[in-house]
Amino acid sequence: MITRRHFLSNSALLLSFSFLPLSGVRASQIVAVRMWPAEEYTRLTIEHDQPIRFRYFVIRNQKPMQMAVDVQGILLTDHLIKMVEAIKPEDPYISKIKVAQNTANTIRISVVFKKDVDPQVFSLKPFGDYRYRLVFDIYPMEQQDPLMAIIQKEEKEKDVIGRLLEQVAEGQKRMEEHRMDSGRDAIGDLIAGITSGTAVPVKPTNVPKTSIENKKNTVTQTKKEPTKKTQPKTSSSRNLIIAIDPGHGGEDPGAIGRTYKTREKDVVLSISRILCQELNKLKGIKAVLTRNGDYFVSLNRRIMKARAAKADFFVSIHADAWINSKAKGSSVFCLNSRGKVSSQNKWLARNQNSADRIGGVNLRAQDVQIAKILMDMSFTAQIADSLEYGHIVLKEVARINQLHKQYVEQANFAVLKAPDIPSILVETAFLSNPREERNLRSSYFQKKMAQAIGNGILKAFNRKAVLKG
Template identity: 40%
Template sequence: MSQPLPDLDRRKLIGAAAATFLLTVSRVGIAAGSQIVAVRVWPSSTYTRVTIEASSEVRYKHFSLANPNRLVVDLIGVQLTNVLQDLGKQIQGADPFIRMARAGQFNAETVRLVFDLRNEVRPQLFSLKPVGEYQHRLVLDLYPADAQQDDPLLALLEDYNKGQLDNSAPRGGKDKGGINRTLTIVIDPGHGGEDPGAVGPSGIREKDVVLKISRQLKKLIDAEKNMRAVLTRDEDVFLPLGVRVAKARKLNADLFISVHADAVDNRTARGSSVFALSENGATSTMARYLAKTQNDADMVGGVKIGGKDKYLAHTLFDLTQTATINDSLKLGKSVLSKMGGLNKLHKDKVEQAGFAVLKAPDIPSILVETAFISHPEEEQKLISADFQQQMADAILSGVRSYFAQGAAVARI
């Protein structure tokens, strides 16, 4: 039978235990230096993205379980907070990949996230450095398990094309410059998902406005006798710039129109604009600024570093690029002239800069800045259903004028 400890020994043990406790608390405090500030879930028909934003880079481990299918993500050096506990509330009933989600304190320095899945998925996890208003982010992209193994971005493209794009659309007549097939026009609503684009004075987001205008434009184009339109996105989903261009090239598109609503710090700036690609630098400071803003979309939206853009490799700026840019300028001029009848023009000519989304070497491509969302009056125009319809009408009218001039089209 053990003997009671003398008071001195007891005090030593209590002191040692207290020291151990304090050391443990200290270690947890150091490890818990990363504070989770937000969790966002972006479901779409092609993939679901979960973004965990933190004050510093989050260490993590993950693994998958079957029967039932689950994804487990351990956040190391993190403490459970209300932000993480509310994760389950962000899962939408229509999410095609995640059924439920929960979070718990797995041990003193680890929070475990468990995602109950509807089907087997192929997760891609990566970290993003701070950019814009975002702090450090951990991104979880959940792709279908049968997606391409070597490039999830192209897997996304392939999935978009399955069942949504009809490459065997009926060919039209010869009432546009002798063209005897249906013309394919790809409409690209800018931004989406984690990337809101510009935000107006009252909080209106560019990604929402341009999607509405793009949907209107698609309806108008599809009503034309020998035209069809395809949207790069028809939901609130982030698509990398390279995937947008790749989609147009895969469809052998005749035109590519990227729709935006620009913003600058100067709240007095207003008017509609049209831009084309430049091989020799920007034509103005504004064009350079807007190109940088739009090209930063991949960093804001979140692209895994090291991804390969196989559709664009070895084709940019080849011998067809100059001719394509010339056609883009003609298209831009036609569209700009029609937009001038609807809204004040910021510049009365098509400007040029190095917009990444316009770099398809064989497709005339323009970027339309419908209005300045940063201007209070133009922001209100942009949310008006009438203005959205009229802007779509103006763009289509410019497209008609372009083809009426005997424009070159893609060969299929």
């Protein structure tokens, strides 16, 4: 593929976009200027009310490196200057931003960087609550985040598709091994469950007596690992890698609480961080986050990160919202097969899947091609495993919160579409319910929720360890 890196290689001055004709449009007003600094990449968004034309130059032979973005169709007003200059970038990559009149009908936004970067500038059409957006995504040349480093390296490889298919095959083999370790051959039953439209219902009253509270130690680790060399690896000896995906982020706030205007992206990040920390305390478990800050990560990239981590399991953490403030309780979702989906779950999926358009994704042809290839693969085994793991997680969540539905629900969530990684989405509670919004804001509930999800995962993979507050 043509990577951004190739595109910008070594040129001192590069014209990336030509001005397209734009007639009969009044000058655009700036609605907002936002900045989302993060190690992975920094985003600057300029929101405006009319279409504009732009082109950008990256000046690489200057130290520090600079970028100039020329924009036609925006008036240089005091308001705009103030907004741009008000940005005090406590940012790993941007040191200064200035805006000035360039030619009679062009303004120039100049960005001075702290180090060599790989910038992308693109525009987005109005979507949701947002008007037009001009977006600057500033990627580092050397990724600090290990998963992003893998992804960036892979994007540069010649045979991207071949490599992807290899990774998917490896993942499917891992899924198969976990299935064999657990000694279950219930896949046929589960598939039958999927086609009938319901997974196994959870009965909170049937929760086993070995509750978390009864355990004395924070971590109860299996003392003996199999010693015989000939013995096959079992799931309890194999390293278990969990990808934790905090929903939304950056331009995409997710649901907003009714009473306190709590943002979903914030509470799900807190819960995810706790879950990640707790799991990483355990031997033989490695947890990774797909987002560790307030910035936007596309749905596809979330899956790519899980795959780069060679994740055995993917859990996306969300908080629900519904028109009726009485709606309450936790839910666990997995992907649906082509069977029946309730209209509410269809609505939910549409809503969740619009995250890319709200967050603002710079979709490249290669991404579309890869998505199509993956979509044609079979999800049957992934769904069967996800239903089973999801059921165990739901049972654990039932200990600490009421359930919205007593069984694992299924919906067409784009973030769950990895044929090679069992994936679930947990709607922790309803931000639209005043009581649950209060819960979601409390660190006590956040911890309880993280532990319940973590304990579900540990049980699902036959681990003896238990998380306890």
